[in-house]
Amino acid sequence: MRRDIPPLAEVRRITEKKRDAWWTVLLVDPVATPLVRLTAMRTRITPNQITWGAFLLGLVSAACFAFGDWRWLIAGALVYHLSFILDCMDGKVARLTGQGSVFGAWLDFVFDRIRVALCGVALMAGQYDRTGDTVYIWLALAVVGLDTLRYINSLEIFKIRYNMRKQIKARVREARRAENSAEVAFMEDLLRNNPSADIEHDIRKTSNVSAAGSEAGSEPGSEPRSEPGSEEATDVPQKPQGQVIDLQQEFRHRFPVYLRMRSYLLRHRIRTHLVSGIEFQMGVFIVGPLLDAVIEATLVSGALLLVFELAIIYKLLLSTRDFTRTIDSFDRDEVATAA
DSSP, X not given: XXXXXXXXXXXXXXXXXXXXXXXXXXXXXXXHHXXXXXXXXXOOOOHHHHHHHHHHHHHHHHHHHHHOSHHHHHHHHHHHHXXXXXXXXXXXXXXXXXXOOHHHHHHHHHHHHXXXXXXXXXXXXXXXXXXXXXXXXXXXXXXXHHHHHHHXXXXXXXHHHHHHHHHHHHHHHHHHHHHOOOOEEEHHHHHHHOTTHHHHHHHHHHHHHHHHHHXXXXXXXXXXXXXXXXXXXXXXXXXXXXXXXXXXXXXXXXXXXXXXHHHHHHHTTBOSOOSSHHHHHHIIIIIHHHHTOHHHHHHHHHHHHHHHHHHHHHHHHHHHHHHHHHXXXXXXXXXXXXX
């Protein structure tokens, strides 16, 4: 038995994500995290072996779904949830024991997609055999297609956001070489440690503008009366040493209620993407079979998934506008410096 495994509270801190799906936070982590500590202390099971176990349980769940009877639907739903608990445990064990690997991450992702496809086809095939309703054939295609869409969209959005951040950091490095400017921080990074960072940043920014306006003898938000480069402009306060880049500024300003809701959810480790691939799977493979309402649960889960995906795409659109304004501000600063 390993004696270097920390107490449960420390295991939670190490293994549980700062932001996660509400299904995982409320219904999986309370079971998975103690099991992770027990597994790490008393066994030599590796994360990849747990991934294989989750996949095999997924196959058992698909077999239960294929029988079609409501008793088998309940059994399939319970086995699927056990499979998902194991699926969450492999990453936690990897973080706790330092056994994570790039191949393990790939294996986990691929097995997840195969499990969803097999369970989706088996569930709808069992219901088609039970009822003869051809709508289940279309639902099987919809489940596989929506799951694929979700993760392709997630990957592409990640790539776009990564490229935007990369370009901004490159411009900041250029400015640092020229002016020895301060480090840059991204609002979304600050939010991981402080869910209210964006609200606090807005308050400080508003306070600074008001203070600057009062000192200049003008209304808050008014333009300085002196031109850049003039002698009077030397009294204008300089930018703070730490520069925060917020690529979600326009979205937050358009939807101020979102700030309060997100801060509340993040304090409870729940991400604001309330219906993602995880909740979609749980609606189709757990809620629907348990209630013997496969069609209704699949349609509702699919519709909610599409709504949240469209919201993410809209948020990305506004973020690209913030990115363009940020790049333009660097260009203006370069011109002002040269002048």
